[in-house]
Amino acid sequence: MTITPGKSLRVAFGETVAELGDSDPRIVVLDGDLGSSTRADIFEAAHPDRFFQMGIAEQNLLGVAAGMATVGFVPFVSTFACFAVARALDSIRVLIAQPKLSVKITGGYAGLLAGMTGKTHLMFDDLAIMRVMANMVTVAPADEVEARQAIPAIVAHDGPVYLRLNRESAGNLFDDSYRFELGKSVVVREGGDVTVFSTGTHTVRVLEAAEILAAEGIEVHHVHVPTLKPLDEEGIVEAARRTGFVVTSEEHTIIGGLGGAIAETLADRHPVPVKRHGLADTFGESGPDDALLEKYGISAEKTAAAIRTLIADR
């Protein structure tokens, strides 16, 4: 696979939801006063009558979305991941997840790279928090192409969904021939030395890392896992069988996210050594993306080095 320049996931989100709104009158967008950042403004421009500004008040934002879902709308809630997941968690739990309402929660600016905001805004425990919640489908697309396909797929799913949207593109991994399927993982690179699972836009950096390692003679079997819940258990077991040694890599804390999900599944289904690579048990800080990737150890080079070390320590 080759990596090509792509639009950001937030632009893909705004454009795709606006397009879906053309043919599906059930779709509404509720904003937490961040539409110009999350690009919910693209939807507002196309469908001003179905765009609802809830102001800077996230608990109510998520609750209003639940109410709208009960009268037949499919609300997309648009705010930053930190505010949707952390600040409004009780609204999500009681009003959306427990009654299984069809609200699509988009967590913008998720992960480490959130535009020079610092630890208050850097949300990289979102996948862990959302995937442990009963009824909550959890999706983290890799690129613009996958995001454009994942959004109609989560609309078709009649229930609560958390959609993680990293702020910037890491490049496009997929092309128009790609077919996203909710709940399925996808092999992006074949190899026999180590199976590496990744999710979100970090998958693009992991693929770059795999190319670095290939030059050294290490062949990575690379599997992208866009749906953390429901997890593609069959695909994960099969990929683990391929090499008998698994590394997980994510722009997320290594506790409870993709690494946790893979380790749980393999412990139950196919016990093999699993090493988790990602963000340490910590909070983030402000900084340019490249500097953050370097310091927190998830640039392509650092990821390659980590996989190399994990293999050596095997």
Next chain:
Amino acid sequence: MSSDTSLAGPGVAELEELARRARVHIVQSIATAHGGHLGGPLSAIDMLIALYFRILRIRPEEPDWPDRDRFVLSKGHSSIALYTALAMRGYFPVDELSTFDAVDSRMQGHPDMSITPGVDMSSGSLGLGFSGAIGIALGARAAGKDFTTYVMLGDGECNEGVVWEGAHVAERYALGNLVAIVDHNKLQQFGWHGEDVQHRLPPYTGSQLVDRWTAFGWKVFEMDGHDMADVLATVGAARDHTAGPAAIIAHTVKGKGVSYMENDYKWHSRVPTAEEFEIAMRELGETGGAA
């Protein structure tokens, strides 16, 4: 209000008798379950009976009728009062009230829209049902539906910040199809102590609730939440106010109808002893045991 008295349904005297029977069911259910809440349900029940027997446009035989009025009990811990009104109105058998708080029961401790017929929104974490009700009203307008959404909050519940987040948005969108009723029974579960720790202060005093809701741009009414004629007239007037959202501050008595429960914070969630139960039944005019 003429618009109310013209509605078909029981008159004031009949509503009062229904409310008396409802109180008996409530006390019996809590005594049977050995758990739950009494003070709040007894302050709310007259209004719930008026809503379900006279005010709400509903079809009990078709709980999911899309054009029905919606009612959200945001003070979800008063669930037994809602279940009692729903059962008496025919949504499910009255006998089912005896399963309150039991495993596999549809009568859960807090309302669950996914299992109980007639429950329009789950609630229990205070303040959130109110947000859900705002979403219903906003959705109704967006969908071109003409039904009214009613939501009942506790006065203690108004401590929650999300209530005021929602009040702001409802005013911003001028939701004239939304009526909030605040059950102002002047006590919360524990609250602040007064002259000594046995005396608890009301969460809001004097005109504070009226002033707060008014300041948030709502049309505010007051009523005696135990006076059926007043409830019918005031809720009707609030419903007919369509220029924006309406709030009714309902003056009520926590534990209303059972002398030793009234105005005593400890009866927020106490269970009566056998002796207390007999006294309650007697005071509620129940000599035979069953309502």
